[in-house]
Amino acid sequence: MTTRKTSESSAAAPLLDLQALVVAVRRRRRLWCSLALLGLLIGAAVAVLLPPPPSAVTKVLVAHQEDQPNDTGTLIRTDVELLGTTRIADQALRSLKSPEKPEDFMRDYRGTGLTNNLLQIDVTGDTDAEAVARAKALADAFVADHVKRMRETADAEAKALLDQRDRMQDELAEVNKAIGGRSPGSDPKASASIESLFARRAELTSRIADFGQRAEEARIGTPQPIAGTQIVDAPRAVRHSLPRAAVTNAVMGLVLGLVLGLALAAVGAVVADRPVLRREIAANLGASIIAELPHRPARLWQRRRTRAARERLTAALARTVRGSAEPLSLLELGCARNTSVIALNLAGALAAERPVVIVDGLPGPQLAGRRPKPGDPTVVSGERAADVPHQERRLGVGSVSPGTAWTDLQYLGTQTVLVVRAGHGSAAWLRTVARQLADQRIPVIGVVLIDPDPRDRTDGTLWDGPHTALRGRNERPAPQSGTGRRRRERLPMWAARVPDSDQEAR
Numbered sequence: 001m002t003t004r005k006t007s008e009s010s011a012a013a014p015l016l017d018l019q020a021l022v023v024a025v026r027r028r029r030r031l032w033c034s035l036a037l038l039g040l041l042i043g044a045a046v047a048v049l050l051p052p053p054p055s056a057v058t059k060v061l062v063a064h065q066e067d068q069p070n071d072t073g074t075l076i077r078t079d080v081e082l083l084g085t086t087r088i089a090d091q092a093l094r095s096l097k098s099p100e101k102p103e104d105f106m107r108d109y110r111g112t113g114l115t116n117n118l119l120q121i122d123v124t125g126d127t128d129a130e131a132v133a134r135a136k137a138l139a140d141a142f143v144a145d146h147v148k149r150m151r152e153t154a155d156a157e158a159k160a161l162l163d164q165r166d167r168m169q170d171e172l173a174e175v176n177k178a179i180g181g182r183s184p185g186s187d188p189k190a191s192a193s194i195e196s197l198f199a200r201r202a203e204l205t206s207r208i209a210d211f212g213q214r215a216e217e218a219r220i221g222t223p224q225p226i227a228g229t230q231i232v233d234a235p236r237a238v239r240h241s242l243p244r245a246a247v248t249n250a251v252m253g254l255v256l257g258l259v260l261g262l263a264l265a266a267v268g269a270v271v272a273d274r275p276v277l278r279r280e281i282a283a284n285l286g287a288s289i290i291a292e293l294p295h296r297p298a299r300l301w302q303r304r305r306t307r308a309a310r311e312r313l314t315a316a317l318a319r320t321v322r323g324s325a326e327p328l329s330l331l332e333l334g335c336a337r338n339t340s341v342i343a344l345n346l347a348g349a350l351a352a353e354r355p356v357v358i359v360d361g362l363p364g365p366q367l368a369g370r371r372p373k374p375g376d377p378t379v380v381s382g383e384r385a386a387d388v389p390h391q392e393r394r395l396g397v398g399s400v401s402p403g404t405a406w407t408d409l410q411y412l413g414t415q416t417v418l419v420v421r422a423g424h425g426s427a428a429w430l431r432t433v434a435r436q437l438a439d440q441r442i443p444v445i446g447v448v449l450i451d452p453d454p455r456d457r458t459d460g461t462l463w464d465g466p467h468t469a470l471r472g473r474n475e476r477p478a479p480q481s482g483t484g485r486r487r488r489e490r491l492p493m494w495a496a497r498v499p500d501s502d503q504e505a506r
Helices: 002-012 018-027 029-049 074-083 086-096 102-108 128-180 188-221 223-228 242-272 278-285 300-322 336-350 382-387 406-411 427-439
Strands: 055-061 109-113 118-124 230-237 289-293 328-333 356-360 378-381 393-399 415-421 444-450 475-477 488-490
Touching (some): 018 242, 029 242, 055 128, 074 128, 086 128, 128 230, 278 289, 278 415, 278 427, 300 328, 300 336, 406 427
Parallel strands (some): 328 393
16 A cells, blocks of 8 residues: 555656745845846946947948849858958058058958848957048958959950850851862762851851850940949948946846856755755655744834744643643754744743753754843753753753754653754755654654745645644543542654655655
8 A cells, every 4th residue: 555655646746846946946036136136247347347449330332243132141141251361351451551460350350241232341440540441441452352353253254255256266267268169060069068168157157246245245244243342331430338338238247147046046956955845844854834933033014923923833832841741842953043032932931830941952052152131941951951850841952953963862852843944954854854753752743944935835734644743632631540630641652654755755
């Protein structure tokens, strides 16, 4: 039966609890808020301390002889790559009479294809005037190189056509010579040969005229793209607004810092596996949550509600102590100061009946180092716990943090209330605490949750857990003995079964 229930629970448990992840990330809001603020400050500081260098921009209209309506931008991308060559950079530097190397100059400018025929050139310099001069030199060098390449292409095409025409003219001269060397005769074979020579001469004449016309068209078609390639936007300095740059960089830094902070918080929550929900803490400890208190001093508008919660907790614990003959202990995990306050309030509520002695087993000076006030209960160290008189009520305060001496916890009290801070201990350590207390036969009658998530709506009650919670005690009045006095009989205390994994706990 246990195996079947465990397998069903494991199958139903999600691989990643999104609700717990969201709560854990929200609880670490100091981390991602700090990173977001840091990113904002760094972005604004970069804009102020590292302003962009003086720059200039110009636009060049580039006409291509191979322009097509369905061009995908291949030609303009080629022009951008040609702009970033040492030949263009060298020509621009020569016009500027600058001794700078072309390779170094190429790092100071870039080209951007805005459309299929519009090229934008961005140049930086030491001053605005130098940047404008560089932009003009680059634009002129690119236009001159583009025009030169188009003319060379047209001249090469025309030359190829004229060379072909010249070869055909030589062949035509040979055909004419062959025709002139033939004498008219009545031989049918000679007549057929002459006719073929005349046909060949006519074909050559036609092709020579065609090649001549195509060569002229190649030359005539070049001026149009040459005239279309020009600077359409004169070089001008780019004005940089410091407030605008600071705001832009600050917003970018804010967004990047926020994203980084959220990512770190999410990864840290998954890796650390620190339960923050009521149901997870109750399941791992094997005990129900009986009260919730804030970790830090409550705000002004929350003080009344916090005071009422402390009073209810004190009254519930006082009833538990009065109704049991066994000493009670408060064991903290990550909230020693809050546990000390709860112990002092409980001791004050019980002091009216009989003296109360607080056995201090905390590792810090929360109780031992405080200044006693009139009417405060007596505080003794854990070593003097055996010296407490039996007629005085003993209230132990200890810790279950890593490094705890588990065998000493039974001297603080044979029943305990755990005071746990949400998100402090890992799931594995919470299960370790539950196992160690079960081994020491110390029942956990409830858990006081410190610093709970205000939006947590999960149930922290274990309805199928051990019957040791404050809602149902396992002590009942025994029948009257022969002496006429009623005595209390304690039922056997069975240790709660502690889950072996998070999935089994869920």
